[in-house]
Amino acid sequence: MPELPEVEVCRLGITPHIIDQQVTDVVVRHKQLRWPIPDEVQSLVGKKVLAIKRRSKYLMIEFSHGTLLIHLGMSGTIRVIDASTPVAKHDHFDLAFANKKALRLNDPRRFGAVLWLAEHVDEQGFLSKLGPEPLSDDFTHGYLFNKAKNRKVPIKTFLMSNPVVVGVGNIYANEALFKAGILPTALAGNLSEKRLNTLTDIIKKVLADAIEQGGTTLKDFTQADGRPGYFAQKLQVYGRAGEKCFTCQETLEEIRQSNRSSVFCPSCQQE
DNA sequence: AAGGCGACCTGGAAGC
DNA sequence: TGCTTCCAGGTCGCCT
Known part of the structure; x- marks a missing residue:
């Protein structure tokens, strides 16, 4: 959850x-x-x-x-x-x-x-061993680029790694990569500083939006008073494999990376 | 050192 | 209907 x-x-x-x-x-x-x-x-x-x-x-x-x-x-x-x-x-x-x-x-x-x-x-x-808080000033432009140098892991796996940055799980990794236009399979070390800076901004925004919406309710998450979170209604790709991209109408695809599902738009997202 | 993957556990949904 | 298989928000620790 x-x-x-x-x-x-x-x-x-x-x-x-x-x-x-x-x-x-x-x-x-x-x-x-x-x-x-x-x-x-x-x-x-x-x-x-x-x-x-x-x-x-x-x-x-x-x-x-x-x-x-x-x-x-x-x-x-x-x-x-x-x-x-x-x-x-x-x-x-x-x-x-x-x-x-x-x-x-x-x-x-x-x-x-x-x-x-x-x-x-x-x-x-x-x-x-934990990396920086994504919503803090420690997670700045340039940070991901420096951290990703020489790394050959897919960017999705990289983002979900706690020593890199904490708190980004499977839902928000998928969502952030979609919004940044980056394929989850792109190798972390191959991405430009500019694109990784964009990704940094988007991660902050996606997480802050989700907090504001009260989180994502899937099966069993509720707020402390039992009310559901509303961010699920804003998800662009997570849980939508086989459905149409809201942006370009292309069919969203699903693959598995490190035994976790990754959903992406083959048209809106690039290496 | 970096990367890959099994392990931990229950339950709901999908498949046959 | 009932049995089996797969999948799920995380992350540690072992293997190569």
């Missing part, structure tokens, strides 16, 4: 409900997600939520003694609910608060994660 916009929409949705709230209970119903949920999460009882941030696709809930990291994997969702709401299938983890609300993680495939980052324990390995 979640690429950067969906995680950001989730962050914005849950923040007003849990900011400054004191944790009254931590419930682990299924400890085995991508990694086991660490026992340290019990130390949150009695602590107050100081801030809710995001890095890449990780939600970061900050407390005085460390940070709770939540990753939604492919199928995870987080909702703020009344603490008394009956538990449903795949509800693996709850944080209950003094205001009788609870943050509840549901994740059928369990590719998600709940991790604990103690204060002063600087970035566990995976956080330190």
Whole structure:
């Protein structure tokens, strides 16, 4: 479900409900997600939520003694609910608060994660390996061009690689490449600086638009209050293989790259 | 070092 | 109807 916009929409949705709230209970119903949920999460009882941030696709809930990291994997969702709401299938983890609300993680495939980052324990390995935030000033003109030098991977695979830039998943990689007029198979190292700068601008725009629209609702993504996101209605290529390009009426094609589907317009997009 | 690919897991849709 | 196969928003870690 979640690429950067969906995680950001989730962050914005849950923040007003849990900011400054004191944790009254931590419930682990299924400890085995991508990694086991660490026992340290019990130390949150009695602590107050100081801030809710995001890095890449990780939600970061900050407390005085460390940070709770939540990753939604492919199928995870987080909702703020009344603490008394009956538990449903795949509800693996709850944080209950003094205001009788609870943050509840549901994740059928369990590719998600709940991790604990103690204060002063600087970035566990995976956080330190992440590339720049696409919506930040660290993701500038020239960055992709320099990063792509001598790289022989297809641009689509390159964009979805976290060490290059975070948060761009399969949906938005497909959409951004369509809007930039670049074929997903074009080799990253072969693209001109000008085209990669255009791509940089488009990635920022596509992600920002998606956040504004409340994310992309496919099967199971909803905002924290259960409302759907509306960006799905703006998708140009993702999920539209075999249908006509909105721009030129050509039939959209689909291929597989790194075991992920890529949809593109053979007429609007070039090497 | 860079690139390719299997692995992790469940469930819904499509195919037979 | 029911069984089988394929596919899905991510990303780690092993192999070449």
